[in-house]
Amino acid sequence: MAEMYEHKEPDDSEEETFGGQRLAERRPRLLHSLRSLPECLTWAPLLLLLLLFVSLGFFTLQLTTLVQAEVAQKQMQSNLEEILQRLTRMNATLAGLCHPCPQNWEFFGGSCYFFSWTQSDWRSAVSACLLTGAHLVIINSTEEEKFLNFWYARNNKPTWIGLSDHHSEGSWRWVDDSPVQLSFWKKGEPNNHGDEDCVELHNDGWNDGRCVTENPWICEKPSAPCPDL
Template sequence: MNDSEEGRGQQLGPLDEEHLITSGTRYSIKGFRFQPPYVLKRAAVSSIANSKEQEQAEKEKVNQEMTQLKPQINRLCCPCPWDWTLFQGNCYFFSKFQQNWHDSVTACREVGAQLVVIKSDDEQSFLQQTSKEKGYAWMGLSDLKHEGVWHWVDGSHLLFSFMKYWNKGEPNNEGEEDCAEFRDDGWNDVPCTVEKYWICKKSATSCTKK
């Protein structure tokens, strides 16, 4: 056996293997590359540290953005519930289906409101126009307690100045017509058992500046 064959057949001894593991350098034996285990462990620790640093940086970025948005969030105000309409300090709900007058009164009370009571000419104009677009609708007006004496659901009397809103020839009480509706360009009296859309009203939420 010559020197070259003896070199190829030489095996690593225990000290050589220890040196291979702890030296911190790479070796190539018979086409294979070896790297000490502690080098791999160091790389893994470094990767975890970088990941934590990135995560912390992301948290700080989010916190910074929230801090910048906070003044704007504080200024946000929702005076009316979703699907209600704001008009001059009040919220109005226009129903999507029809029911009789008494059930309409109850439906409004259940959401902390009342079947609409009209307090001004502007409010009347707004509601009349909206009802023309959405369909004939109940208002909180009736003469159920005394025929011909119209009261709102809050107990107040119908003002004489509002009598002009009745359609021509109304109210005529044809067939026990004791409840009032928005119809076309004015008001009409109809039987309370008829099913119609309805309009609820409640005060808007105050938006206090901080």
């Protein structure tokens, strides 16, 4: 009976198993994994730091590119503004060099006016204006009448304008044969007193006078167009 309860020591030759796999075979792999774990944990922060530096470098590159583009845009805008200022100054200079009227002629409303200091009869005044490529003045607006009155004040003498009825009594026409559309007769005029067929400019309106009377005159012609700037 003693032999039946005899304790039997495990045989070293018996193979221990773990989950159906030999324990002796798993031990070296576990030890290798445990030895490798600290090495992986050491490299992880370095990889994260490297990734951070790469991201920071990419962000810095993008920011630098945007800043350079903004600087270039501002520089371009500044250059354009400078060019515009130069063109404006050039235009002003060219405009100053442009003379729409000949010397001793006055510019107003797209026309040039010559105010004579000498005197002649009405027909001679018509001829004098034609010789300069102009005509005895034709008044078409209130503004033009006011402009001529201003110059009349300098001379303070009755001045011939291009209006008469010598072709047909009472039918007042301009030297270009156009009828009167707007008139500035003095009170009581025209009265045809003593064969008065030609019109004089006074400071207070028009008067019909004798065409043989010698008066200063006013010539008018279109102004020369300045080049477009």
